[in-house]
Amino acid sequence: MEQVRVYAPATVANVACGFDIFGFAVDRPGDEVVLTKKDTPGIIISEITGDEGRLPLEVHKNTAGIAIQKYLEHIGRTDQGFTMALHKDMPLGSGLGSSAASAVAGVFAANELMGKPLSQKELLPFAMEGERVACGSAHADNVGPSLLGGFVIIRSYNPLDIIEIKVPEDLFATIVHPQVEVNTKDARSILEREIPLSKTIEQMGNVAGLTAGLLLSDYELISRSLEDVIIEPIRSILIPQFKEVKSAAMAAGALGCSISGSGPSLFALSRGLETAEKVAVAMTGAFKDAEIESEAYVSGINQRGPVVS
Template identity: 70%
Template structure:
């Protein structure tokens, strides 16, 4: 192949109690990359669609571009040439893993064009470099599920140890993105550097409970464990009407509701597609009550991750 078009999905990171260690992929939205082989060495971004001119066109400063560059260096072929068109299909600063989806789409496309010399798991460190460019931290809770699909646990960063776990087939996610923006760096800056022993114990119990609930499956345990006593109380102040929107989701039948990534998007989990749609409508209405419009997405957990488009 000389050219390829790849879609990489949005993700929900943290998943309430799992700050920087939990994440899962959804069906939509996502980003697309069209990558074409070129005789001119290096990675060149020829166009970016949907970013309103905000993203850098220089490959070494772009999440998708730097991921491909690091990948080519690793496989010993930095002289290879690629031209890339990036189609941003979700808003920046949304809490949906926008930068991660771009990085994943780019490095996955390059690996496909070169005959898959590396496995998806082996591509993860290069996608993480895209996150470092985007927010200053090479975290894996977005790029992991976007690249591997499903629900991912980042057990360790040094050494990198990422585990994909089984989730119930009937588990649905409702994502609502209010039309406001939260900068990821700002959302990390306001976090406290120290956590009380009491809250640490509570959070560890919820982390263990959520994993057990997902793998059993035990929906009541999932519901009881979707509680964040460390990050959510701080970051929720950046989202207008957060408590009202969360309560609307719970009243509509959600197992739990929290912030997606660093926000302002919010997610809710449920065990039925109709309930998931009803939750989305209720959350949107709660935002609209204070004049904030939003977009809603409903899907099962995306087990595939990135895919080649015809």
């Protein structure tokens, strides 16, 4: 095989109470990489679409490019060269794991063309290097679910320990992206460095409760646990109409609603597709009341991760 086209899904990270440790994949949006072998060493990024000219073509500055480069170094095949085209199908700075999806699509495509010397899970450290380029931190709560699919827990970063857990079949996500932008680095910079013990205990209870609720298919427990008492109160000030949109989601029947990643996208979880679609209408309507245009996506929890398209 000389060329492969790979689509990697967007993700919701943090999932309310699970800052930097929870994430799940959705069906759309996502990013696509077309990777082609070439006869000479080195990676050439020939084209990037959908980014309004904002992403770098230099390999060491590009999330997909650096992920592929680190992968080739690891397997000892720096003699193999590639030409890459990247097609962005989601907005930058959206809180939907845009940089992660690009890195995952790139390294997954490279592994396909090299004959799959590594397992899917073994590709994770290279995709994480793409995240380091994008936001200065090699976190895995976006690349983990984008690469592995489903809902993941990052139990530890040193050593890296990723846990994949089952979720109820009737659990659906609504994601709404308003036409505003929040930079990940900015969103991290405003966070408190010290957390009161009482808030830490409350957040730990929600993390444990959400994990148990998913495993037990206990929707009421999921709903009670989708509360973030540490990050959301601070980051929500960066998102116009946040309180109104969250209230609209809950009134429409959502189990819970919070910020997707660092925002500005919001996500809600619901029981059943019909409810998730009603929640989408309510959330976009609340943004529209403030004259903010937004786009909604409704999806089950994507269990596949990247696919050859």
